[in-house]
Amino acid sequence: MTAAPKLDRIDRKILAALQEDARLTNQALSERVALSPSACLARVRGLERTGVIQGYHARLDPFTLDIGLVLYADITLDGHTPAELARFEEAIAALPQVVEASHVTGSFDYILKVVVADMPEWTRIAEGLASADLGVERINTHVVMRKPKFFVGYPIAGS
Known part of the structure; x- marks a missing residue:
């Protein structure tokens, strides 16, 4: 089993924001976590690549x-x-x-x-x-x- 990736405060803010609303644009997400859009996108892609973010889903009734x-x-x-x-x-x-x-x-x-x-x-x-x-x-x-x-x-x- 591989070790879990180390998450810093910004990664955790990104994860909390995406759990709340996975439809956030990268621009809106970057503003919410106080990063540039390019840095924010790089963080999200890294979280996806390491498997911390496993997918995006709609919750249905x-x-x-x-x-x-x-x-x-x-x-x-x-x-x-x-x-x-x-x-x-x-x-x-x-x-x-x-x-x-x-x-x-x-x-x-x-x-x-x-x-x-x-x-x-x-x-x-x-x-x-x-x-x-x-x-x-x-x-x-x-x-x-x-x-x-x-x-x-x-x-x-x-x-």
Whole structure:
């Protein structure tokens, strides 16, 4: 694993500003962080090149996109060898309904964020995961009822 890049106060200001509004022009961003436009652009490109900035995205309301259910699924696997984990991760990467996945510590192995039209669609996916020789021992589902707080970015110390 490579070491994380060293971020100074200006890098952190740039990151905080872009998390708040990734559509900022370079000119507006440079004014916000008190750099020349060329120096600001060089900083942003460096943050992109080192992987600190991994992309730019629009946050969408899933319920305006014919998505009826958002759910989280805790997945417990039978085995934990690198090959078994890789096989499971490859299978979920191929499912467009799995929009986020995390390998975690604790009483289960993965947390999946899944979006589906309805419960029958989720049932088909869950049954497919359980029967696909992926070593799935247990699936525990949590259906999102409402979302009182949305992810809008990471706290950036020193910004």
